[in-house]
Amino acid sequence: MNSRASIDNASAMSLAVNKTDAGVIKKSLSKTAGKWKDFLLSRFLPPLIVMTILVAIWEITCSGPEASLPSASAMVEQSWELIVHPFYDNGGNDVGMAWQILASLERVAYGYLLAVIAGVSLGVLVGQSTWAMRGLDPVFQVLRTVPPLAWLPLSLAGFQDSHPSAIFVIFITAIWPIIINTSVGVRNIPEDYRNVARVIRLNGFEYFRQVMLPSAAPYIFSGLRIGVGLSWLAIVAAEMLIGGVGIGFFIWDAWNSSLISDIILALIYVGIVGFILDRMVAFIGNRVTRGTSAS
Amino acid sequence: MMASSYLQIEQVAMDFTRGDLTSHVLQNVNLKVEQGEYISIIGHSGCGKSTVLNIVAGLLRATSGVVILDGKEVNDPGPDRSLVFQNHSLLPWLTVYENVAIAVNKIFKHSKSAAERHQWILKNLEMVNMSHALHKRPAEISGGMKQRVGIARALAMEPKVLLLDEPFGALDALTRAHLQDEVMRIQSELKNTVLMITHDVDEAVLLSDRIVMMTNGPSATIGEILDIDLPRPRNRITLTDDPTYNHYRHQVLSFLYEKQRKVDVVAIA
Numbered sequence A: 001m002n003s004r005a006s007i008d009n010a011s012a013m014s015l016a017v018n019k020t021d022a023g024v025i026k027k028s029l030s031k032t033a034g035k036w037k038d039f040l041l042s043r044f045l046p047p048l049i050v051m052t053i054l055v056a057i058w059e060i061t062c063s064g065p066e067a068s069l070p071s072a073s074a075m076v077e078q079s080w081e082l083i084v085h086p087f088y089d090n091g092g093n094d095v096g097m098a099w100q101i102l103a104s105l106e107r108v109a110y111g112y113l114l115a116v117i118a119g120v121s122l123g124v125l126v127g128q129s130t131w132a133m134r135g136l137d138p139v140f141q142v143l144r145t146v147p148p149l150a151w152l153p154l155s156l157a158g159f160q161d162s163h164p165s166a167i168f169v170i171f172i173t174a175i176w177p178i179i180i181n182t183s184v185g186v187r188n189i190p191e192d193y194r195n196v197a198r199v200i201r202l203n204g205f206e207y208f209r210q211v212m213l214p215s216a217a218p219y220i221f222s223g224l225r226i227g228v229g230l231s232w233l234a235i236v237a238a239e240m241l242i243g244g245v246g247i248g249f250f251i252w253d254a255w256n257s258s259l260i261s262d263i264i265l266a267l268i269y270v271g272i273v274g275f276i277l278d279r280m281v282a283f284i285g286n287r288v289t290r291g292t293s294a295s
Numbered sequence B: 001m002m003a004s005s006y007l008q009i010e011q012v013a014m015d016f017t018r019g020d021l022t023s024h025v026l027q028n029v030n031l032k033v034e035q036g037e038y039i040s041i042i043g044h045s046g047c048g049k050s051t052v053l054n055i056v057a058g059l060l061r062a063t064s065g066v067v068i069l070d071g072k073e074v075n076d077p078g079p080d081r082s083l084v085f086q087n088h089s090l091l092p093w094l095t096v097y098e099n100v101a102i103a104v105n106k107i108f109k110h111s112k113s114a115a116e117r118h119q120w121i122l123k124n125l126e127m128v129n130m131s132h133a134l135h136k137r138p139a140e141i142s143g144g145m146k147q148r149v150g151i152a153r154a155l156a157m158e159p160k161v162l163l164l165d166e167p168f169g170a171l172d173a174l175t176r177a178h179l180q181d182e183v184m185r186i187q188s189e190l191k192n193t194v195l196m197i198t199h200d201v202d203e204a205v206l207l208s209d210r211i212v213m214m215t216n217g218p219s220a221t222i223g224e225i226l227d228i229d230l231p232r233p234r235n236r237i238t239l240t241d242d243p244t245y246n247h248y249r250h251q252v253l254s255f256l257y258e259k260q261r262k263v264d265v266v267a268i269a
Helices: A002-018 A022-061 A072-078 A080-084 A097-128 A130-143 A148-159 A162-187 A191-199 A204-242 A247-256 A260-288 B049-057 B096-107 B114-127 B143-156 B173-190 B201-207 B243-259
Strands: B007-018 B021-033 B038-042 B064-069 B161-165 B193-198 B210-214 B222-227
Touching: A022 A072, A072 A080, A072 A260, A080 A260, A097 A130, A097 A162, A097 A204, A097 A247, A097 A260, A130 A162, A148 A162, A148 A204, A162 A204, A191 A204, A204 A247, A204 A260, A247 A260, B007 B049, B021 B049, B021 B222, B038 B049, B038 B201, B049 B064, B049 B161, B049 B193, B096 B114, B096 B143, B114 B143, B143 B161, B143 B173, B173 B201, B193 B201, B201 B243, B210 B243, B222 B243
Parallel strands: B038 B193, B038 B210, B161 B193
Antiparallel strands: B007 B021, B007 B064, B210 B222
């Protein structure tokens, strides 16, 4: 984005310098503005058009008298109260969409943070030690194929409480890609970087902080990004089973009350929040790994 | 007792074993280097010259024999034997300044104050003419500049012996010549003890006090040692017409291409 802006500025300036005529300068400026307009149009117009078409198809196909799902307009009408009051709180489960989402996000935050800490540590261990890799890798490869929800009954039995169980399910879902990517990143640290560290005699912690983490960061962040996506996938299903406040149980509750339009609204919320989570981790990753991948 | 030199490589041998196969890479390598000498090690690729350098650096342990530097046996890597790698090996997430700082701040943590370390980093980067790019990252500078920073990092460690592993190998001819001149200028100021791996005959003759020529592997060893008795400062242009210079070149070339002509054999490893 920055480079694009500076190129635009440069071209505007060169035009302004070459041709002293005021009218030409004005023209060149309006040209630059026109370019921005083109840019906005090219970026925002296509998704807008596609979305309009999709909503129109939805409206048309669900408008018939025997349609089993509400049409777009019916959905907005039926869920209007929820749409305009995201923060209401009547106590118990009867709270606004924002609170439902935040409750789910809180569970994801706990589970995901634990997975990040444990996943990066185990990944470093497996990446550093061939022995640990040979011992742990088969275990990881088997456990990571277990579907997240299959862990739920076991964790309910273990924790005897729904709240930590949901967090555990998020943890166990997110940890595998983090471990695997971190270990690959650590194993791929170039021999030269290790040699530099050996020559200047960095100790274990200095090596970890100044060489290993930055060098493996691109791998670690791709693991973190997969992990956050999987946790958000798992939370909805887990909450459907454990109940309480949360977007997952909200959907289940709406289904039981036959409030189909509320379910659609919840899906839109879930999708947008998942998208934002993914982009947030990607953004942090881009900031942290700036300059790391190039040699 | 023999009079001991500054750097001694004594009876060094190196075997690499993989499974049942053992390849004898080096055998009976003996070399004495005096303080302030510039030594080039030249040989065909695969002759084990990099292995010699890595053993001196302490990155590899010799199967037998010892390396003694300034009266102490070399067992592990350390800043007294700083390396310039062929592919610069700067840390890409650090700026030019930080790449030198990571070494300086670690090595002189207790012996220099923060301000002194800062000045020392700047001084070494100035020596290689990189003061203009202190806050650039390696990806933003050219190959020749990266190698300059690599040299600054190695010099900043104040090593007892500077180890150069084909330092100009990855550079284009013009940049290489330029950097060789810079290294000669720095060497005339600092009088470091230098051990350089190269496969470039001109480079070896131009820069060195002595050229160590290695035989082909397996079981490579030092074939001949050639003293380069050319006055310094040396100028690459006037030397091209110098009969002594050409005589030295001829000797190295004849060693490499007549006596040790590279025969392509299937590697034993």
